[in-house]
Amino acid sequence: MKSETVRTVLRAPARQTAVAVAGLGVRLPGAAGLSGLLVPSALRRFAHEAPEHEHALAAATDAIAAASTRTPGTPGAPGAGGSTATVWASSTAGLAAYAQTCADIPEFGPGRVSPRRTAHSAFTAPVTAVSVRFGLDGPYLNVTGEQDAGAHAVTEAVRMLTQGRCERVVVGGSADTSTWRSCPGGDPAEGALCAVLQRHAPDGGGATVRPVLRARTARNGVDAFVRSCLDRLDGPPDHLVLSAPATDSRAAGALALLCAAPLLRVEERFGDLGAAGGVAAMVTAVALTAAPGPLEQPGPRVLALALGSGNAVAVEVTSRRKGPR
Numbered sequence: 675m676k677s678e679t680v681r682t683v684l685r686a687p688a689r690q691t692a693v694a695v696a697g698l699g700v701r702l703p704g705a706a707g708l709s710g711l712l713v714p715s716a717l718r719r720f721a722h723e724a725p726e727h728e729h730a731l732a733a734a735t736d737a738i739a740a741a742s743t744r745t746p747g748t749p750g751a752p753g754a755g756g757s758t759a760t761v762w763a764s765s766t767a768g769l770a771a772y773a774q775t776c777a778d779i780p781e782f783g784p785g786r787v788s789p790r791r792t793a794h795s796a797f798t799a800p801v802t803a804v805s806v807r808f809g810l811d812g813p814y815l816n817v818t819g820e821q822d823a824g825a826h827a828v829t830e831a832v833r834m835l836t837q838g839r840c841e842r843v844v845v846g847g848s849a850d851t852s853t854w855r856s857c858p859g860g861d862p863a864e865g866a867l868c869a870v871l872q873r874h875a876p877d878g879g880g881a882t883v884r885p886v887l888r889a890r891t892a893r894n895g896v897d898a899f900v901r902s903c904l905d906r907l908d909g910p911p912d913h914l915v916l917s918a919p920a921t922d923s924r925a926a927g928a929l930a931l932l933c934a935a936p937l938l939r940v941e942e943r944f945g946d947l948g949a950a951g952g953v954a955a956m957v958t959a960v961a962l963t964a965a966p967g968p969l970e971q972p973g974p975r976v977l978a979l980a981l982g983s984g985n986a987v988a989v990e991v992t993s994r995r996k997g998p999r
Contacts, residue, residue, distance in 0.1 A: 692884035697741025699733035702865035708961040718863040718945040726850040730800035733866035741870035756841025759812030762801035763824040763847035765948030812840040821917040824952025825980035825987035829885040847950030860920035863945025886988040896924040912974035917951035918981035952980035963993035
């Protein structure tokens with residue numbers, strides 16, 4: 675019998691400090707806010723097509739507005755102090771806008787194509803748009819790839835905070851339905867999700883995020899990865915959220931075999947969001963922890979996992995409930 679192997683590449687201590695979620699923004703078709711994330715939706719695209727950076731700006735606007743009402747030190751709030759970093763995940767970034775520019779220049783001539791498209795055609799289009807629009811002064815990082823890229827963006831955001839490189843991080847992921855995206859067997863979707871993370875929890879409790887494991891999985895190493903994740907938790911998870919290509923059932927099978935918690939799959943509810951799927955898994959996990967419960971008692975523990983073709987990332991989301999709602 676061939677043994678399972680997993681090559682683990684940890685970028686931070688296994689017991690990394692959790693950080694607080696100060697605000698969330700959700701801009702997905704058929705999902706209005708956190709509650710919409712827990713209801714299956716057949717909608718995958720908006721009625722009017724919009725470039726990816728606009729999805730990113732919309733979600734970031736909601737997240738920053740939500741954070742500014744809870745904590746005065748967040749971007750956009752009066753008297754904000756300290757730096758704010760930006761980390762964004764995208765499958766294709768500005769490729770769709772770049773392709774359209776390349777097609778329009780020969781047809782209309784260089785002088786007939788708006789120079790504003792330049793920034794939107796760069797591979798850093800979403801993260802640049804968010805950073806510039808809100809005047810965020812911290813470092814910014816663009817992450818591209820598959821579903822695991824979004825969860826990787828979250829772990830990088832936590833690393834920046836725990837290392838003291840900034841006071842807050844605006845972290846998100848976005849997707850469009852460009853033909854540059856490849857979704858074999860899946861339903862390509864569009865939209866964006868965003869969270870404002872900070873080192874200290876805002877008043878009144880709220881959700882916290884802690885990276886669990888980031889690894890390169892061998893061909894048959896998904897079971898080993900899931901076992902390693904469960905070993906690193908303080909207790910069994912109450913819920914599981916998974917983002918993985920629609921054709922990939924390895925992680926779902928391993929989770930069903932090794933953990934009795936109910937499983938929610940991002941791609942089944944929202945369609946294939948590519949790199950943004952990892953962020954969607956984290957934000958959906960936050961939605962699950964927001965259920966009403968006893969005052970100041972720990973909320974559900976949710977394990978959010980994102981699986982790419984050769985990489986896997988897991989984060990743990992927990993909360994202190996604010997009481998019945």
